[in-house]
Amino acid sequence: MDVLSAAERVGFSERDRVRFQPVENELRVPDEAEALLEYCGVNAADRQEMLAARPDPDRDPDWWAIASALAGEVERDLGLAVPSTGFRGWPAVPRDASAVGLFAGAWALLANVPRLLQLHADRGVPESVTVATISALGGVMATHRQVFGRAGVGLMPLWGPPLRFRGADYEIGRHDYTRTQLGLGDGVSGHLLLIHIPPTGPLDVQASEESVATAVESFKRWYPEEPIAALACHSWLLDPQLAEYLRPDSNIIRFQRRFDLLPLLTPEDQSEGDRELMRLGLQLPVPDGALTEEDLAGVPQDSTLQRAFVTHLRSGRHWYGRTGMLTGWN
Template sequence: MPHPDADLTRARLLDAATDDGLDRLGIHAPDRPAVAGWLRAVADDPADLAVVARLRAEVLLPAIGAWDAHADGPGFDAALERHPLGAGVLPLCALAATGEDVLAHQAGHGLASEIGVRTLNDLGQQVMKHRHVYGEPGLHNQGWLRTVWSGDFLWLGRLQFEPRLSDLGIAGGPARRVLSVHIPQTGPLTPASVDAAFAAASATYSAHLPHLAPEAFICDSWLLDPLLTDLVPDTNLARFAERWTPWECGPGDWAAAYFVFDVNPPGRAAADPETLPTDNTLRRRLVEHWRAGGHVRVCQGVADTRP
């Protein structure tokens, strides 16, 4: 039986398959033929279309504007990770069919369309990441993109910002409104670009989403490991690490391997350093560190920069 929103979903998929639609989703040139083909094929397959319409209605739409509760809602079923057309095709199509709903939510808060479109561009980033890791276009980070699609998550300049509540590492402390900082893989992480992104986040949330105006910036990343100041001193990465005061750290070898080397060992196991390239300074220093028995940590911390 067709889903009640099947016709709307089909129209959205066909629109997303156009050049303008692919631009809106940030699909990179090497991935555009495959992604456009998937969108059109699913639009013309009644069974797949029904699944995509259901995912839009049950998984994505309820999460828009629900920044404090979207993690509690239904996510993408693991069975959707595989499809004859490619990895993660149906979640990708559901995300594409819901982009206009995300933009409408943001427009309702007076946010410029450029901000919304930039935020949706993370779909293209994740398709590219899948290609870098697995050698072909696809999607394996659909759960992450459900967070991006929550409507109150914004990509501003060099950084991305996710509204959250945090006790800032103080056990039993009050829950504070914060922005969790994410670092897309889009180029140098210069101090000036980070300063500008923090300033843009403070101004944008205060003006358009005042109920989410942050009391602090937090981050949960291997880029907060103080090791970086010794591993690659006097670099953008070291200066970024120095901005934060960590309150907790845990194992992070997998994260460094995934983001620096584009490898994803099963079960988030540590990568074998003997198999990793050493074609730039960061890669070489990490491989040397691992060969010597060292480890990288993922740290949670609060920024010294205050909103």
């Protein structure tokens, strides 16, 4: 079945439909699905809801085609670093999607777990790192339920999980790291690690430094053919405007000081950074376009970050995801 036509029928926008890549693949649901879900850190309630929403090619042909295409993409790119041209994550499903649709991306990821485990074993990745890495699936489901009040993964765009389940991203201590090619116009010129900050608790400076040191040594062993040229981070956490609201000794500001910022590339959509901070930093549902006063009125005002978010936007300014190069790592 044509995945682009299937995506149109279930309600994806034209912009999101083009993200789906026709891949010759049939979704292979693992026989040990429940055990694998538990291994991926999925709690009992979400496991049962996902198993009840198992896609069927006859009953759910459109979602079957979409899940098959996504699974085929992960399998095709297994073991590959992110190219210098980047990676566009999987789009959120339409808000009126069925339960099968809400779990389609999760089934695509789960189908590749056996191959991912073999890749990790071949590269010498310890099981503790493997478990931490694929537990992202359980974390995404828990966040999805918390934010949207519904089981699944589909109402959030998925960037990190597809990379984790193809072996391009690993969680090591406080951070996870994406293997990325560095290109300078005429091909691959080197390799770098992109640092991410999962929303798993305080951004403790010591834990962060230990994570970086462990990652650098680990990737030297696991991927010796990819010598690390630099470590970089792109995040709302690096927006220097946060210093106007947070204490100088706060974990976020101390984290910022470890990076040299690249010049800001102003996004075409001025609200892009606002939505990123709202979704990732505040873990709240985000609108499709610019935030309205009604959206801001719904943001709790319990933490300094929550208050800063609202105050900043009400002053007519915007938040930005910024890119920085880590200093002193080698």
